[in-house]
Amino acid sequence: MSLAQIIQDLETAAVAGDLPLAPRAENIVPGEGSPTAEILLIGEAPGFHESVEHRPFVGVSGKLLRKTLTEAGFPPESVFISNIIKARPPENRDPTPEEIAAYKPFLDREIDLINPKLIVTLGRFSMAKFLSEVKISQVHGRLHKVVWAGQNRFILPMYHPAAALRSTQMKTAFISDFEKLPKIMAWLKDQSEIQTFAKIVKAQLL
Numbered sequence: 047m048s049l050a051q052i053i054q055d056l057e058t059a060a061v062a063g064d065l066p067l068a069p070r071a072e073n074i075v076p077g078e079g080s081p082t083a084e085i086l087l088i089g090e091a092p093g094f095h096e097s098v099e100h101r102p103f104v105g106v107s108g109k110l111l112r113k114t115l116t117e118a119g120f121p122p123e124s125v126f127i128s129n130i131i132k133a134r135p136p137e138n139r140d141p142t143p144e145e146i147a148a149y150k151p152f153l154d155r156e157i158d159l160i161n162p163k164l165i166v167t168l169g170r171f172s173m174a175k176f177l178s179e180v181k182i183s184q185v186h187g188r189l190h191k192v193v194w195a196g197q198n199r200f201i202l203p204m205y206h207p208a209a210a211l212r213s214t215q216m217k218t219a220f221i222s223d224f225e226k227l228p229k230i231m232a233w234l235k236d237q238s239e240i241q242t243f244a245k246i247v248k249a250q251l252l
């Protein structure tokens with residue numbers, strides 16, 4: 047499986063009429079970035095600019111996201127940026143449960159393929175994919191470990207950049223949450239080294 051194959055399958059499903067909001071292949075806004083990214087960011091749905099450029103997070107909120115990521119030491123091309131749904135809802139309304147379900151297999155394939163060390167959720171819709179019954183105002187910027195689809199996953203819920211643009215307080219929180227990323231990534235790297243070491247030791251002892 048490759049990212050190109052996921053995009054092709056999305057476009058084929060759109061043309062076949064199997065995807066809401068995307069009657070044509072051109073309506074699809076696929077995820078973008080490094081296929082070996084250690085960080086996968088998941089937003090909500092493309093807006094107007096994204097649907098014109100066929101790229102996620104290239105409008106006003108995308109500019110804030112990309113700038114904040116870069117300032118935290120993670121340029122956008124070093125991560126992978128995707129969305130819960132891959133076509134624009136009319137008037138940028140919230141995605142429906144049916145739309146989220148229709149695009150789920152494609153996002154899940156991105157997660158499997160990239161297998162990131164950390165998943166950053168942007169806003170409540172992507173947070174709800176991994177964490178239920180929590181409030182974003184209470185958990186943003188805090189690292190969570192979950193078992194998701196049979197795998198241990200580290201999830202860092204963040205405010206959506208569009209919310210950060212609506213209030214100074216949220217923008218401050220958004221930026222300071224991103225400033226935690228270098229330490230979190232260093233910690234996650236240590237964890238995986240410890241685990242690898244433990245596996246080697248176990249293999250030698252058995």
Ligand code: URA
Nearest residue numbers: 089090091092102103
């Ligand atoms: N908001 C999102 O959630 N995703 C985008 O790609 C753009 C804006």
